[in-house]
Structure formats: structure tokens, C-alpha cells
Amino acid sequence: MSLRISDVRVVVTCPGRNYVFVKIVTTEPGLYGVGDATLNGRELAVATALEEHVKPLLIGKDPDRIEDIWQETFRGTYWRGGPVLMTALAGVDMALWDIKGKRAGMPLYSLLGGRTRQSALAYTHVGGTDPEQVEDHVREAMGKGFRVVRAQVAVPGATGTYGVGGRSEAASARWESPDGGAMPLVEGNWEPDAYLRVVPRLFEHLRTSLGDEIALLHDVHERLNPIQAARLAKELEPFHLMFLEDPLRPEHKESFRVVRRASTTPLAMGELFHSKYECLPLITEQLIDYIRCDVAHIGGITEARKIAALAEPFQVLTAWHGPGDVGPPTHAANVHLDCAIPNFGVQEMVFFPEAVPEVCPGAPEYRDGYLWPSEKPGLGVDLDEEAAAKYPYRRGYLPVVRRADGSVHDW
Ligand code: GCO
Ligand code: MG
Secondary structure, three states, X not given: OOOOEEXXXXXXXXXXXXXXXXXXXXXXXXXXXXEEOOOOXXXXXXXXXXXXXXXXXXXXXXXXXXXXXXXXXXXXXXXXXXXXXXXXXXXXXXXXXXHHHHHHOOEHHHHOOXXXXXXXXXXXEEOOOOHHHHHHHHHHHHHOOOXXXXXXXXXXXXXOHHHHOOOOOOOOEOOEOOOOXXXXXXEEEEOHHHHHHHXXXXXXXXXXXXXXXXXXXXXXXXXXXXXHHHHHHHHHHHHOOOXXXXXXXXXXXXXXXXXXXXXXXXXXXXXXXXXXXXXXXXXXXXOOOEEOOOOOOOOOHHHHHHHHHHHHHHOOEEOOOOOOOOOHHHHHHHHHHHHHOOOEOOEEOOOOOOOHHXXXXXXXXXXXOEEEOOOOOEOOOXXXXXXXXXXXXXXOEOOEEEEOOOOEEOO
């Protein structure tokens, strides 16, 4: 009998932070694939979608038919799209590419057409309470070999809020209420005017103190309206950012025209998109310079390679989302794609918490500013289910931001 999918194992674990891993087991003894289906703060919704709705349809299927399984899971079930279903599909898709690579005896980059580069230029995050502290942290990153650094600074008066409380990483915030429930942490006093004043000062300081060699990025995290974003992009022009990330909410693609007309600061967008359809207008109108979808949230490698191919003739480069809240299989997929596609730009990366390699070994290796793909067949990432069981899921939510008057703002 030909090869079939015999089991789909969904593993929810918290070796430092929550992850949802997918292991697709086949009828060939010892042949399985590992994927990542982590959606920060919504882990159990994805795990349930996988267990209850996706898995029953996969058992008995031929794992070789990745595109067909993708189409059936996306379109064939009528209800399509959105972060939960596209993350579930991504976990399956990565595991299937892993199986295909293992059968071929080839690393994923090889299956995708072979190397176009040795390794992927990587960037790290730094933050700080004021421009001087951010400068110190950029220097530390440069000391570790980074040539590209994303810099965020605290906004006077704001408490917490991603990337502006002096912190540079997105944390899941937890707050257990007395009745045993959990509520997201509320961060406050976010005001655009204060932010718009401090960010140009940060980059003026960094360029003056660090010179022109280091490439700098900044993440707006979808918090500005079109004219505010246009102002920021224009005021940052003299400091030559590699890109300004996510200036606007994902719903307002046409508003990118306003920002584009106002400045030559390169723009990046995509971590909140869930399909190639959302990327289309930004790519075909050349409204952005970097497309930075999350391979774990757009349905996996199958969709990512199509997005990269759509972007290539429009001279849009890739900068796949690579935060700590997606797991090693996604980071591995990112770097295999980076090393295979012609229009790669830069790769976001993190150093994982200590227990992660025990549960999920094989994340891409960082050396002197670059990430190297694994030479093992498939993604090169494994999953130790016994180790995963030692780190049970911990309920966590992303924080909620409120402005000084108490109203909700985009986090
Ligand atoms: C980034 C991001 C993330 C997100 C996070 C949300 O550019 O890395 O904006 O850190 O905030 O993925 O879960
Ligand atoms: Mg971002």
C-alpha cells in the first residue's frame, strides 16, 4: 500500500513560552514531519481547530500531495481564512514539507529550488528607556555581529505598550482573576503625539552616534493613522532606515498610498495578513518594499513561496516575521525560504528560551549576523513529546492598550 497519513499529533507546550506543534505521522515506520501552529494568545483555539476539524480529514491522505491537501483544507471546507485556520493549516503544511524533504533526503531549501545564497542576513530587536540606552543596546547587538538592528524607545508617559515601554520583545501578559479566570494586562497612556516626537529623536541620536554603517529598522506596530504615518516616514527620511514596519492597520491597504507619496523611507508590512490576497495590492502597486508575512499564520511554506514569487517582479523583498512567539519549525522554514528565493531581504530572529531546544531542537544556527539553514533532510527540526509534556501550557494573553482617556487603541 502507498504511503498514508496515519496520525496527526497536536502538542501544546510552554518551554518558556507557549507553542503549538504538529507532528504528522505516516504509515512508513519512523517517517514523520514536524510543523508549528503557534498563534500567540490563541493557542488552544488553533489546537482545537486541528484536533477537531483538520485532523479527521487528514487521516488516510497521501502526504506527498501538499498542494492538494492545502487547497482542500483552505477552500474545500468552505469556511476559510483568518488567523486560527491559517495557523492550523501552516502547522500541517510545514509538517508535510518536512516529510517530503525526509523522503527525498534533501533539506527544504533544496526542494524549493536550491540555494541562491549561503545564509540569511538577520536582525535582532533592541529597546531602551531613552535614546542613550537604546544606543548602548545597539552597540551590544553589533558586538554579537548584527549588521541590522530594530530599535524601539520608551514613549514618555506611556506604560508598557509593545516596543515603547523600553522593552523590545512582545510578552504574553497574564493576570489570574480571583475566580480563576484570566484577563489580559491593560497597558495605558498611549498617545500618538508623544510617540511621533520621540521616534525621530531616537533615530537622529542613533545615526549621529553610530554612523551610517549599521542598518536600522523601526516597528510602528500598526498604531498610527495615515497622516501620522506619513509624517513619521517623512521625518525619518534623513536617518535612512532599512524599513519602517507596519505603519498602518492591516485593514487599510489603500492608506499606504498616503504614506508612500509623502516619503522615500522604505516600508514593510504583513505580519497581520493571513493570505496572498491581502498582500496583492501592496505588492502590485509597489506601496511597500518588504513583505513580512508570518509563515506560521498564512498557511505555511506553500503560501509563502507564492507570496515571494508574486513579490519578485515588483521588486518587493521578503522579511518574514520571526518573533519569539512562533516556534523553531517556523524559524527553520523562514531560513530555508530565505536561502532559496531570489528576492530575500532580511530575516527577523530571536534567541529562544533555554528549554526550547530540549523540546524542539534544530532552530537555524546564528553566526556573525547571519542565519544558516540546517543541512538535514526536511526542515531539520525535531519534536520530543516527552520533553514537551514536562512544560504544560500556561494561559496567556497579549496585552490591551488604552489611551490616556481610557479608550482602546491598537496594541
Ligand atoms: C515583530 C512583531 C511581534 C508581534 C508579536 C505578537 O515585529 O516581531 O511585531 O513581536 O508583536 O508577534 O504576538
Ligand atoms: Mg512587527
